[in-house]
Amino acid sequence: xxxxxxxxxxxxxPLRAWVDELGAIGADAAxxxxxxxxxxxxxxALDWLAATCARLGLAVHEDAAGNLFARxxxxxxxxxxxxxxxxxxxxxxxxxxxLGVLAGLEAVRLLRDAGxxxxxxxxxxxxxxxxxxxxxxxxxxxxAFAGHDxxxxxxxxxxxxxxxxxxxxSWGRDVARLPEAQGVDGIAACLELHIEQGPVLxxxxxxxxxxxxxxxxLGLRATFTGTAAHAGATPMGRRRDALSAAARAIVALxxxxxxxxxxPVTVGIVEVLPGGFNVIPGECRFTxxxxxxxxxxxxxxxxxxxxxxxxxAAHGGVEHAVQRTHRLAPVPLxxxxxxxxxxxxxxxxxxxxALASGAGHDAMQLAPLVPTAMLFVPSDGGLSHNxxxxxxxxxCHLGARVLAHALRELTS
Amino acid sequence: xxxxxxxxxxxxxPLRAWVDELGAIGADAAxxxxxxxxxxxxxxALDWLAATCARLGLAVHEDAAGNLFARxxxxxxxxxxxxxxxxxxxxxxxxxxxLGVLAGLEAVRLLRDAGxxxxxxxxxxxxxxxxxxxxxxxxxxxxAFAGHDxxxxxxxxxxxxxxxxxxxxSWGRDVARLPEAQGVDGIAACLELHIEQGPVLxxxxxxxxxxxxxxxxLGLRATFTGTAAHAGATPMGRRRDALSAAARAIVALxxxxxxxxxxPVTVGIVEVLPGGFNVIPGECRFTxxxxxxxxxxxxxxxxxxxxxxxxxAAHGGVEHAVQRTHRLAPVPLxxxxxxxxxxxxxxxxxxxxALASGAGHDAMQLAPLVPTAMLFVPSDGGLSHNxxxxxxxxxCHLGARVLAHALRELTS
Numbered sequence: 001x002x003x004x005x006x007x008x009x010x011x012x013x014p015l016r017a018w019v020d021e022l023g024a025i026g027a028d029a030a031x032x033x034x035x036x037x038x039x040x041x042x043x044x045a046l047d048w049l050a051a052t053c054a055r056l057g058l059a060v061h062e063d064a065a066g067n068l069f070a071r072x073x074x075x076x077x078x079x080x081x082x083x084x085x086x087x088x089x090x091x092x093x094x095x096x097x098x099l100g101v102l103a104g105l106e107a108v109r110l111l112r113d114a115g116x117x118x119x120x121x122x123x124x125x126x127x128x129x130x131x132x133x134x135x136x137x138x139x140x141x142x143x144a145f146a147g148h149d150x151x152x153x154x155x156x157x158x159x160x161x162x163x164x165x166x167x168x169x170s171w172g173r174d175v176a177r178l179p180e181a182q183g184v185d186g187i188a189a190c191l192e193l194h195i196e197q198g199p200v201l202x203x204x205x206x207x208x209x210x211x212x213x214x215x216x217x218l219g220l221r222a223t224f225t226g227t228a229a230h231a232g233a234t235p236m237g238r239r240r241d242a243l244s245a246a247a248r249a250i251v252a253l254x255x256x257x258x259x260x261x262x263x264p265v266t267v268g269i270v271e272v273l274p275g276g277f278n279v280i281p282g283e284c285r286f287t288x289x290x291x292x293x294x295x296x297x298x299x300x301x302x303x304x305x306x307x308x309x310x311x312x313a314a315h316g317g318v319e320h321a322v323q324r325t326h327r328l329a330p331v332p333l334x335x336x337x338x339x340x341x342x343x344x345x346x347x348x349x350x351x352x353x354a355l356a357s358g359a360g361h362d363a364m365q366l367a368p369l370v371p372t373a374m375l376f377v378p379s380d381g382g383l384s385h386n387x388x389x390x391x392x393x394x395x396c397h398l399g400a401r402v403l404a405h406a407l408r409e410l411t412s
Numbered sequence: 413x414x415x416x417x418x419x420x421x422x423x424x425x426p427l428r429a430w431v432d433e434l435g436a437i438g439a440d441a442a443x444x445x446x447x448x449x450x451x452x453x454x455x456x457a458l459d460w461l462a463a464t465c466a467r468l469g470l471a472v473h474e475d476a477a478g479n480l481f482a483r484x485x486x487x488x489x490x491x492x493x494x495x496x497x498x499x500x501x502x503x504x505x506x507x508x509x510x511l512g513v514l515a516g517l518e519a520v521r522l523l524r525d526a527g528x529x530x531x532x533x534x535x536x537x538x539x540x541x542x543x544x545x546x547x548x549x550x551x552x553x554x555x556a557f558a559g560h561d562x563x564x565x566x567x568x569x570x571x572x573x574x575x576x577x578x579x580x581x582s583w584g585r586d587v588a589r590l591p592e593a594q595g596v597d598g599i600a601a602c603l604e605l606h607i608e609q610g611p612v613l614x615x616x617x618x619x620x621x622x623x624x625x626x627x628x629x630l631g632l633r634a635t636f637t638g639t640a641a642h643a644g645a646t647p648m649g650r651r652r653d654a655l656s657a658a659a660r661a662i663v664a665l666x667x668x669x670x671x672x673x674x675x676p677v678t679v680g681i682v683e684v685l686p687g688g689f690n691v692i693p694g695e696c697r698f699t700x701x702x703x704x705x706x707x708x709x710x711x712x713x714x715x716x717x718x719x720x721x722x723x724x725a726a727h728g729g730v731e732h733a734v735q736r737t738h739r740l741a742p743v744p745l746x747x748x749x750x751x752x753x754x755x756x757x758x759x760x761x762x763x764x765x766a767l768a769s770g771a772g773h774d775a776m777q778l779a780p781l782v783p784t785a786m787l788f789v790p791s792d793g794g795l796s797h798n799x800x801x802x803x804x805x806x807x808c809h810l811g812a813r814v815l816a817h818a819l820r821e822l823t824s
Contacts, residue, residue, distance in 0.1 A: 198645030215644060219689060230796050231678035231701045232627060232770030233610030236670050238794065243679055244666045250659035258648050266643035267655055268691050270684040277631060277699050278771075279680050279797065287689050289643045358644030359690075382650065384642050385691065 008110045008404055012397035015106040019396065022048060022086075022102065023094030032091040032387030033098075037129035037140065038066070038167035045086050049101065049126055056109055058124065065144035065181035066128035066173060072108050073121035073411065078188040080410045082107065082403060083125030085141070085362060089133050093389025099377070099396060100193045101126045106397070107404035118411035123187065127362045134158045135167070142362035144181035146369055151178075189337055189410055190372040192363040193399050195391055199382030206353040207398060208345050209376030210338050214357045214364040216298045216330035218290040222249070222309055226318035228274055228282030239280055243272050245316025246284035252308040253288065263292045263301045264358060291358045293330055330356075331364040337373035344405030350398055373406075375399055420522040420816055424809035427518040431808065434460060434498075434514065435506030444503040444799030445510075449541035449552065450478070450579035457498050461513065461538055468521055470536065477556035477593035478540035478585060484520050485533035485823065490600040492822045494519065494815060495537030497553070497774060501545050505801025511789070511808060512605045513538045518809070519816035530823035535599065539774045546570045547579070554774035556593035558781055563590075601749055601822055602784040604775040605811050607803055611794030618765040619810060620757050621788030622750050626769045626776040627703040628710045628742035634661070634721055638730035640686055640694030655684050655693035657728025664720040665700065675704045675713045676770060703770045705742055742768075743776040749785035756817030762810055785818075787811055 025048055026041030028034040035042040046068050050060045053070035061069045068086070071079070084100020104124040111118070127145070132138025135156040144150055154175045156164045165175040196202075201209050226240030250267050257265035266289040273283040288305060292298040306322055313320035345352045357374065366372045377399040380390040437460055438453030440446040447454040458480050462472045465482035472482045480498070483491070496512020516536040523530070539557070544550025547568040556562055566587045568576045577587040608614075613621050638652035662679050669677040678701040685695040700717055704710040718734055725732035757764045769786065778784045789811040792802040 196645060197642045198647070199650050200647065203650070217644070227795075228798070229794060230609045230771055231676065231680060232629070232703050232772070233608060233796065234676070234770070234794060235610070235612065235673055236666075236676050237673060238611050238615070241666070241678075243682065244662060247659040247662035247666075247679075250656060251663055254648075254653070254656045254659075261647055261649060264643065264646070264648050266653075266690065266692055267659075268643060268684075268689050268693060269687050270655065270682060270693075272680075272682040275681050277680050278678065278701050280678055281680060281682075289690050291644050358646070359642055360644070379645075382641060382646060383639075384645065386640070 007114055008401050009113060010397065010401070012393035015102060015397050015400055016393040018052070018102045018106070019094055019099060022098050026088065028091055030091040030387050033088050033094055034090050034092065035086065035088045036090060036131070036134040037087050037137070038134070038171055042087050043171060046126065049086060053105065053124065056105070056112070058108070063181040063183065064173065064177045065141045066171060067141040067145055067181060068126040070105070070124040071121050072112070073118040076120060077186045079121040079123045079186060080189045080191070080407060081123045081125050081187045082191040082407060084127065084192050084194055085130030086126040087129050087131050089131045089385045091387060092385050093387055095195045095389050095391050096197065096384055097130055099195060099391065103193045103396065103400040103403055106400040107407055110401065110404045111408060116408060120188070120411040122407050122411055130362050135164045137164065138360065139362050139365050142365035144178050145183050146365045147182040147184060184366065184369045187370055190363065190366045190370055191341070191375070191403060191406060192361060193375045193377065193403055194361055195379045195384060195389070196376040197359050197379055197384035200355055201353060201376060201378040202380065202382065204353055207350040207395065208352045208402065209355050210342055210352050211333055211357045211374035211376060212354050213293065213330050213332040214360060215291040215293055216295065217326065217328040217360065218298055218302055219325040219327070220288040220305065221323045221325050222286055222288060223321045224284045224313055224318050225320070226282055226316065229280045231278040231280055234280060240317050241280050242284040242318050243281035245312050245318045246286060248315060249309050249312035252312055253305060256304055256308060263290065263297060265290050265301070265305065293356050295329055298327070331367050333363065333367055333373050334371035337371045340406045340409050341373050341375050341402060343409065344402040347405050348398060348401055350402065375402060419526055420813050421525060422809065422813070424805035427514060427809050427812055428805040430464070430514045430518070431506055431511060434510050438500065440503055442503040442799050445500050445506055446502050446504065447498065447500045448502060448543070448546040449499050449549070450583055454499050455583060458538065461498060465517065465536065468517070468524070470520070475593045475595065476585065476589045477553045478583060479553040479557055479593060480538040482517070482536040483533050484524070485530040488532060489598045491533040491535045491598060492601045492603070492819060493535045493537050493599045494603040494819060496539065496604050496606055497542030498538040499541050499543050501543045501797050503799060504797055505799055507607045507801050507803050508609065508796055509542055511607060511803065515605045515808060515812040515815055518812040519819055522813065522816045523820060528820060532600070532823040534819050534823055542774050547576045549576065550772065551774050551777050554777040556590050557595050558777045559594040559596060596778065596781050599782055602775065602778045602782055603787070603815060603818060604773060605787045605789065605815055606773055607791045607796060607801070608788040609771050609791055609796035612767055613765060613788060613790040614792065614794065616765055619762040619807065620764045620814065622754055622764050622766050623745055623769045623786035623788060624766050625705065625742050625744040626772060627705055628707065629738065629740040629772065630702040630710055630714055631737040631739070632700040632717065633735045633737050634698055634700060635733045636696045636725055636730050637732070638694055638728065641692045643690040643692055646692060651692055652729050653692050654696040654730050657724050657730045658696035658698060660727060661721050661724035664724055665717060668716055668720060675702065675709060677702050677713070677717065705768055707741055710739070743779050745775065745779055745785050746783035749783045752818045752821050753785050753787050753814060755821065756814040759817050760810060760813055762814065787814060
């Protein structure tokens with residue numbers, strides 16, 4: 001093993017310049033970045049990425065699912081993939097997804113400039129539609145790459161009634177040909193750098209996170225049904241107030257989760273009907289998002305949540321219904337590949353923390369099929385999906401250097 | 413005093429036929445009745461009313477505010493007014509408002525058919541826009557009649573951007589001429605029959621309610637502001653969840669009011685932002701409706717509500733702001749005129765209950781200026797502002813007969 005590739009440049013400016021250049025594509029009125037799936041803004045971003053990769057001498061290819069790959073090194077089916085996604089939520093930031101793609105590219109640039117030559121290919125990936133905001137199709141690109149059957153999504157429509165098929169056609173893509181994007185056979189390992197999107201690293205004063213697994217996820221939708229009635233004419237003791245009962249449930253859920261910390265519970269969407277100043281709510285619909293680190297913990301949480309909802313509904317004398325909308329098992333990442341990242345961090349003298357990812361990522365689609373590991377860099381203030389999303393240039397570049405060390409170890 | 417007018421017919425069918433005929437005007441897809449202010453449906457309803465009154469030999473007049481009056485008896489400025497409103501909320505019922513107009517008209521018909529001749533005029537009134545849903549201008553007609561300055565309302569717009577001025581112009585009315593509707597000088601007393609819109613009479617098993625006063629009303633608008641963040645990536649202990657804090661406030665308000673019964677508190681409108689399944693709410697806006705039977709009770713309630721909001725916000729570590737949107741003092745009704753209604757009820761052998769009205773009514777605009785009393789008939793199940801709103805034909809007719817006795821006493 002030569003020492004080439006170990007003396008890496010440490011100037012954070014070129015990577016930051018890329019973050020800013022890419023972040024300006026899809027700049028929106030809120031001061032954020034908006035690049036939803038199959039939009040002109042995302043198209044422009046991928047064109048910019050393709051040109052940037054080509055200038056570095058990488059061979060660029062876009063697959064049937066709109067995933068962009070930039071390859072450096074020899075042919076073969078044992079490539080090491082590094083990357084994240086280039087799409088954003090509406091009014092998102094410059095770091096969620098984009099930093100993972102650009103840090104992978106910076107790692108390649110650093111290795112190449114240090115005179116390193118990989119013996120196995122390194123492929124920088126930009127996955128399509130990780131966020132899934134437009135068509136409710138999160139991780140579409142990495143799911144297609146992993147060989148999932150996505151034919152059920154063809155009829156998905158966005159808020160304007162545009163179908164996924166039509167949106168893909170606007171990019172010259174055919175939804176029926178999504179299966180052609182299956183490509184996991186050609187790779188031997190997968191690395192993803194991402195901003196943490198939470199405050200744990202910052203509050204712990206740690207530079208990098210080594211992700212042990214991606215949390216399991218449970219989605220429930222609850223409806224509390226009482227009786228809409230006149231606020232002035234209906235005494236307190238004779239009400240069936242759907243909102244009061246739902247509020248009691250929301251408090252109970254928070255109190256339950258606060259005693260645990262490792263099973264966050266969130267009520268994110270609430271509708272109160274009929275919604276009049278002087279009308280006792282007859283109906284309250286709300287969503288419940290539960291994360292847990294094991295199937296057993298997810299089962300226990302679902303039981304506890306359902307019991308809390310039933311208690312609150314009974315207390316308020318209202319009817320209730322609960323429906324499970326989705327459930328994803330926890331996805332463990334590869335300990336050996338994570339150790340490679342840990343060695344890279346040690347090489348940089350960086351402090352690390354092993355932590356689970358509460359958020360989903362493209363890595364969770366790859367991990368069941370191929371050794372996969374994730375590296376987190378801190379999010380300032382824990383902010384994400386927000387124009388104010390930020391990670392310092394030094395922190396971003398440290399992450400890129402750790403990726404470079406890991407890529408060198410994996411491909412030399 | 414002759415005995416004429418005391419032997420009243422007791423057949424409830426003609427009044428019920430009127431309720432059904434009028435209720436069919438503005439029939440909507442929900443099976444309810446929709447006659448908002450200045451709509452073609454309300455125009456058709458007033459035309460039907462005018463024709464029905466004219467057939468009974470009453471002199472019909474519509475004023476500058478769209479109030480319809482049908483006069484029976486001699487000229488003079490000491491008329492006794494009886495009536496309610498003909499407009500409805502969207503998807504309302506056939507009884508709220510309309511029954512008060514038609515029961516007044518039935519009382520006139522009963523007296524006339526019994527051979528009674530009033531020595532002072534009886535005027536059946538149908539007030540314009542009691543509900544105020546369309547332009548947020550509740551009791552517009554009775555306020556104009558009471559001589560309020562309504563010039564500030566001219567620019568009010570409905571959900572489609574139509575101004576009150578344009579809507580009135582479509583009826584050939586000029587918003588600038590609203591002051592001409594002032595007419596309280598011409599009346600000596602005012603009676604209003606209305607459905608209770610609550611469950612008190614039904615649950616007490618009592619036939620009629622004698623309204624002591626109309627409750628005071630306080631409206632507040634609260635905003636809780638935390639930090640929107642990722643549901644998966646933000647541990648429970650590091651959240652500033654605006655919804656959790658608001659839910660705690662809503663529970664506290666209910667618990668506070670439940671211990672009192674005479675100070676109902678209602679949260680009717682709730683907005684949760686940004687409103688994503690996996691996003692911790694950064695903002696929650698909600699309204700608070702408080703009723704009380706005295707100024708002091710309203711003051712005490714406002715203090716308690718504000719304290720509960722502050723406590724909940726502090727507990728959740730979020731910011732909060734509270735804004736008062738409206739406050740109306742309690743309006744006492746006239747005890748002597750109420751005693752006239754009580755004697756009429758006694759004549760019918762009807763059971764009565766003295767109760768305060770939690771809901772606002774046109775009567776509250778007249779009461780400060782002229783002796784005013786209100787009679788409630790029960791609402792089945794306490795339902796109102798609902799297509800299922802209902803009061804039995806016998807209960808409606810009993811109310812009309814009590815009005816007739818009172819009108820006879822007041823005009824003979």
